Amino acid sequence: MWEYVRHSFLLPYVSMDLGNWLAPLLVFLVTMTLLRKLFAMMESLQEDLQKERAAKAALEEREHIARELHDGIAQSLFLLSVRVDRVEQTHKGILTEALRETYQSLRKTVYEVNEYVRQAIAGLRYPVNPASMPWMESIYNLVEEFRHDTGISVHVSWSLTESRLTMKEKVELYSTIREAMINVYKHAQASTIWIEGRDAGQEGWRCEVKDDGQGFLPDINQESTGGFGLMMIRERAVTLQWSFEIRQESQHTLVIIGKEGKQ
Known part of the structure; x- marks a missing residue:
């Protein structure tokens, strides 16, 4: 040029x-x-x-x-x-x-x-x-290990937005889900577990662990073999200001934890 x-x-x-x-x-x-x-x-x-x-x-x-x-x-x-x-x-x-x-x-x-x-x-x-x-990879790995170790079928339905959980809440929710599944294995004699996570309100969320076992509503305030794990879940929920509920519904036992969001 x-x-x-x-x-x-x-x-x-x-x-x-x-x-x-x-x-x-x-x-x-x-x-x-x-x-x-x-x-x-x-x-x-x-x-x-x-x-x-x-x-x-x-x-x-x-x-x-x-x-x-x-x-x-x-x-x-x-x-x-x-x-x-x-x-x-x-x-x-x-x-x-x-x-x-x-x-x-x-x-x-x-x-x-x-x-x-x-x-x-x-x-x-x-x-x-x-x-x-993705954080859910750890959840799916947990579920897969549980299936392999116990033979119990586990179905996961998850639409909970990860950004609604802090890193500490992710770790604690992981431990809670694991404890709920172990509790089902030890005491419910169930063949199937359903795990669901979804958003609630603008910033809240809700997680359910449901099983088709024999059903029980132990006194979670007692440190008994049946209720000790659930008691620890409740204490964790109180510490993190989560809601916690256990109930029977249509021959299923539901453990429900969540966090209130803006309506």
């Missing part, structure tokens, strides 16, 4: 020698302008690549730690709770009130420690950037 312009229009004003000097200068300026943008793009891409590699390494390490916790401490705590229950049942007829209270306190402590470990596992399995992995 420069050669065409100078030979066609600038020869009366720009000598050949000056034109020959200006040509490489213009090429240099144009090239440097383009190269600076190109190098800036390459540097940006390199930084993004390094960030992705660091995030991937962190996620892999978090998943490794979570797996170690699940296969080690969590399993040991579960076996410990089973043994505590077994010992208490074996000596049920000869336990004094003081020993019974000691067993209840021990069971509660084991349960709380197990909850802390489970929450830690759930927290580790969240990616550094929560938006990069």
